[in-house]
Amino acid sequence: MNLQTGTYYWPTTFENPPSYPMLEEEIDCDVLIIGGGSSGAQSAYYLADKQLDVVVVEKNTVGSGSTSANTAIIQYSGEKLFTDLINTFGEEYIGRHLELCRTAIDEIEVASKNASIDYEFTRRDTLYFASYHEDVARLKKEYELLKKHQFDLSFLTENEIKQMYPFGKEAAIYSYNDAEINPFKFTHSLFDYSSKKGVRIFENTEVNGYHYDEMKKKMIIQTKTGHQIHAKRVIFAAGYEGIDIKKEKKASFVSTYTVTTNPVEDFSSWHKRTLIWETARPYVYIRTTADNRIIVGGLDESTNFPEVRDSKLMHKKDLLIEEFNKLFPDIKVKPDYYLTAFYGGMVDGLPIIGKYPEYPNSYFLFGFGDNGTVYSQMLAKIIAEEIVEGHSADMELYLQDRPLLEK
Numbered sequence: 234m235n236l237q238t239g240t241y242y243w244p245t246t247f248e249n250p251p252s253y254p255m256l257e258e259e260i261d262c263d264v265l266i267i268g269g270g271s272s273g274a275q276s277a278y279y280l281a282d283k284q285l286d287v288v289v290v291e292k293n294t295v296g297s298g299s300t301s302a303n304t305a306i307i308q309y310s311g312e313k314l315f316t317d318l319i320n321t322f323g324e325e326y327i328g329r330h331l332e333l334c335r336t337a338i339d340e341i342e343v344a345s346k347n348a349s350i351d352y353e354f355t356r357r358d359t360l361y362f363a364s365y366h367e368d369v370a371r372l373k374k375e376y377e378l379l380k381k382h383q384f385d386l387s388f389l390t391e392n393e394i395k396q397m398y399p400f401g402k403e404a405a406i407y408s409y410n411d412a413e414i415n416p417f418k419f420t421h422s423l424f425d426y427s428s429k430k431g432v433r434i435f436e437n438t439e440v441n442g443y444h445y446d447e448m449k450k451k452m453i454i455q456t457k458t459g460h461q462i463h464a465k466r467v468i469f470a471a472g473y474e475g476i477d478i479k480k481e482k483k484a485s486f487v488s489t490y491t492v493t494t495n496p497v498e499d500f501s502s503w504h505k506r507t508l509i510w511e512t513a514r515p516y517v518y519i520r521t522t523a524d525n526r527i528i529v530g531g532l533d534e535s536t537n538f539p540e541v542r543d544s545k546l547m548h549k550k551d552l553l554i555e556e557f558n559k560l561f562p563d564i565k566v567k568p569d570y571y572l573t574a575f576y577g578g579m580v581d582g583l584p585i586i587g588k589y590p591e592y593p594n595s596y597f598l599f600g601f602g603d604n605g606t607v608y609s610q611m612l613a614k615i616i617a618e619e620i621v622e623g624h625s626a627d628m629e630l631y632l633q634d635r636p637l638l639e640k
Contacts, residue, residue: 235539236473239546239572241301242493242526243417250295250421251428256435256460262288264620265454265464267440268471269295271303271416272598272609274423276468278344279617281430288462289424289432290454292439296420299472302574304491304530305419305606306508306520307341307412308359309334309384312603313582314375321581326630330583331382333627337610338412345414349429350422353415353523357508362394362405364513369404372512376406385409397504400560411508413520416606443467443478445593452594466620467595469587470613473577475597481587481633484601488542489576490549491530494557494566498525502563509560517556518603527566529553533576546573577601584608586616586631 266276269291280287291297309331318327345354363369376388386408395401428434442455446463454462469475476484500506500521510518510531517531532549536542550571557566578601579585587597596616600609618625629635 236299237302237572237574238539238543240570241572242570243301243303243415244296246415246524247418247421251425253295253428253434253436255458256290256438256456256462257458259461259463260288261463262286262433263464264288264466264468265290265452265462266468266470267454268469268475269293269420269424269434269436270298270300270470270472271296271420271606272472272600272613273470274420274427275609275613276470276598276616277427277432277434278423279613280620281427281432283617283621285621287427287432288464289427289434290438290440290456290462291434291436294436295424295434296417298474299574300416300420302491302572303416303606304518304520304528305414305416306518306604307338307414307607308408308508308604309338309411309607310359310361310408310604311582312516312578314371316371316374316378318582319378322583328382329627329630331379331384333611334604334607335384337607337614340614341414341606341610342412344423344426348422348426350418350425352418352422354412355414355523356410356412357520358505359408359411359508359510360398360405361408362402362509362511364402364511364516366403368512372404372406379406398560399502399563413508414606415523419606443592450594452592465594467592468598468616469592469595470598473575473601475599476577479587479589479592479597481585481597481599483579483581483585483633484577484599485580486537486575486577487533488536488573489530489533490546490553490573491528491571492550492553492568493522493570494527494529495569496525497527497564497566499564500525502561517553519557519560526569527557527564529557532556537575542573542575546571549573578603583635584612584631585633586612586628587633
């Protein structure tokens with residue numbers, strides 16, 4: 234899958250990251266994790282101290298795939314409103330999902346304290362504003378649901394928004410204690426932590442074959458260089474490229490665009506450097522970075538063709554800067570980095586742990602969605618619980634054939 238094109242900011246923030254050898258022998262392990270991106274790192278993190286022999290393989294280098302294009306806004310809310318998700322799954326179901334998302338954010342913060350590589354975890358509030366008048370009632374309903382589930386947030390009026398920002402919107406949800414991270418450092422940090430706990434990590438090790446040995450009760454993974462890995466369990470944490478291995482009918486893709494600006498000196502007009510996004514579809518979202526840059530992303534397109542996606546990059550780059558200037562005309566910026574990438578989600582609004590008959594003893598971690606880092610943290614923990622303890626009470630919430638609300 235041709236995932237992305239452009240210039241990448243995150244790798245420039247960590248010039249000499251840890252590196253790992255290529256696999257050059259046949260090995261056995263308890264758990265094999267396929268994928269050296271953030272979801273693979275999150276899976277390794279949860280298994281690192283469980284007295285299991287864990288191996289990770291990455292076909293290129295750690296963090297070189299979608300991780301380098303991830304904007305790493307850490308929120309519990311996603312593109313699909315929770316009030317809409319309740320119509321599909323029911324309130325009890327989505328209430329548990331909300332709780333798991335909130336816990337995942339807390340555990341990303343805990344991991345930042347456990348690991349030795351600083352991945353710039355910073356708590357940020359979020360402004361989610363109504364782009365149009367007709368969105369206000371839906372936004373108010375969403376606020377009331379989240380308040381019912383004890384989330385810390387406020388509903389702002391137009392006057393209140395104008396007092397905090399140089400722009401006015403009719404209404405907004407203001408959420409407290411979301412976060413932002415550096416996804417490239419995050420991935421390296423969790424792998425570094427896991428490696429020091431005994432997890433074996435191999436870069437430049439591409440797998441190209443899988444079969445189940447019924448006698449040994451193991452998955453046999455073939456590498457492109459002709460070596461085999463015998464694993465009792467396999468976690469396919471290859472991000473969007475996992476779809477190349479196993480098609481998932483609920484997955485859908487669009488093309489998205491991102492600009493990272495030059496460093497900015499004065500954020501005085503930007504209340505607490507909040508994360509910002511909107512109800513419009515396609516939407517625009519904004520965050521800042523540890524070195525005072527601004528990331529503006531969104532303006533998604535429905536095309537699935539890389540050449541069409543790429544042809545629009547320069548125009549979308551200019552449009553994203555224009556959208557930022559509409560909100561913050563006093564902050565002068567220019568694009569230092571810009572890229573376009575495929576962005577995946579699930580049609581019903583929840584991420585998936587795929588357990589398929591043709592891949593025995595295996596899990597596909599499909600943490601797709603606009604808060605995919607949070608989803609992947611949550612799913613990695615659930616998978617680890619089932620591997621270690623034999624059962625996770627939350628597993629069935631995210632299986633590909635999860636129960637829907639009976640109409």
